[in-house]
Amino acid sequence: MKNNPILRVVTKTLFAPIILYGLYVQFHGDFGPGGGFQAGVIIAAAFILYGMVFSLEELKQLAPPRIVHALMAMGALIYTGVGVASFLLGAEFLNYDVLAKYPAKGQHYGILIVEFGVGLTVASTILGLFMAFAGFDIPKNKKPPKRSPSVKPNASVKKRS
Amino acid sequence: MSTLLINISLVSFMLVIALMITFSHRLFAIIVMSGAYSLISAAMFVNLDAVDVAFTEAAVGAGFSTVLFLAAMAWLPAEEKRDKALVILPLIVCFAAGSLLMWAVAYLPALGDPSSVVHQHVAPRYLAESYDILHIPNVVTTVLASYRGFDTLGETIVVFTAGLGVLLILTGKTGRVQNDKANNDIRDEDE
Structure with a gap:
């Protein structure tokens, strides 16, 4: 797909707006439909589109797997961190009231940070899964018992990714 | 209409x-x-x-x-x-399960019925008080992140753990030929 100029130009044009839309869904979730789960998937979709049109290697340069895997844990850590923070400030686990001077303000901060953690985990998990699936290769010494001889897995993976 | x-x-x-x-x-x-x-x-x-x-x-x-x-x-x-054999048993099971579901549908409350059981538990309280307390217009977000914050934490952990499991299965080191450089995969960061 890399040699198709239409796909290439459209992907490069759409990449930033998709991420912008994902961020809008992420941080506007208090007022409109949306939130961390949806935003995470949308942001991951931008990267997946990039990886499908260009190649898996270029996607790995854009989003190194090591960082993506770290962000998976980071999101869950941010969420739990909010809980621990409210815990340390003298309230129950995940009671956002104490995060700011006024309870309502604290709830706003808490929800925003927690949703950010959810978005981070979802986006990086989906991106990591895509990279693992697209780059999957059965080890040479462990060939599957039955495979149709007409299919060349590596060739088709490369063609698609 | x-x-x-x-x-x-x-x-x-x-x-x-x-x-x-x-x-x-x-x-x-x-x-x-x-x-x-x-x-x-x-x-x-x-x-x-x-x-x-x-x-x-x-x-x-x-x-x-x-x-x-x-x-x-x-x-x-x-x-x-292609499977040429006629499958009688799955067909019977499908029809039985389908008719059971259709029978159960008759006992469901009407769509959007405010007096059904699910709308009588905590939902009225959330709808009534969430804007006054939290000043956030989207009730879905307040329920998801604040009232049910603990459940959402669990969901996030589930997403993380599931992703981790799949990644370990797909990119685990076991049985991999180490000197095989032909294919591009996640081995880069394994080493």
Whole structure:
């Protein structure tokens, strides 16, 4: 797909707006439909589109797997961190009231940070899964018992990714 | 009235796609059609005013699952293996389960019925007090992140753990030939 100029130009044009839309869904979730789960998937979709049109290697340069895997844990850590923070400030686990001077303000901060953690985990998990699936290769010494001889897995993976 | 018409057309679309999936033998067509099926169910969720669910269904069901299936399809033959034998028992089970479900549908509360059980528990309290306490217009977000923050933490951990498990299965080091440089995979960061 890399040699198709239409796909290439459209992907490069759409990449930033998709991420912008994902961020809008992420941080506007208090007022409109949306939130961390949806935003995470949308942001991951931008990267997946990039990886499908260009190649898996270029996607790995854009989003190194090591960082993506770290962000998976980071999101869950941010969420739990909010809980621990409210815990340390003298309230129950995940009671956002104490995060700011006024309870309502604290709830706003808490929800925003927690949703950010959810978005981070979802986006990086989906991106990591895509990279693992697209780059999957059965080890040479462990060939599957039955495979149709007409299919060349590596060739088709490369063609698609 | 217009909602009813939209619902009828969407459901008939879904029925047609489901039948096409059943009778198709080409994997590529089946994957693409199940993506279309998800997209139409997303449209149904919009019609039911569940925009958040529609978002998720369109992005995950129609987008991401389709991509994953396509990536997995590279390892499979393009055509489904045809089975000539007539399958009586699965047919009976399908019809029995289907008629059981249709029978159960008759006992469900009407769509959007405010007096049904699910709308009597904590939902009225959330709807009444959440804006006054939290000043956040979207009740879905307040319930998800604040009232039910603990559940959402669990969901996030589930997503993380599931992703971790799949990554370990797909990119684990066991049985890998170390000096094989021919293929580009996640080995880079393993080393």
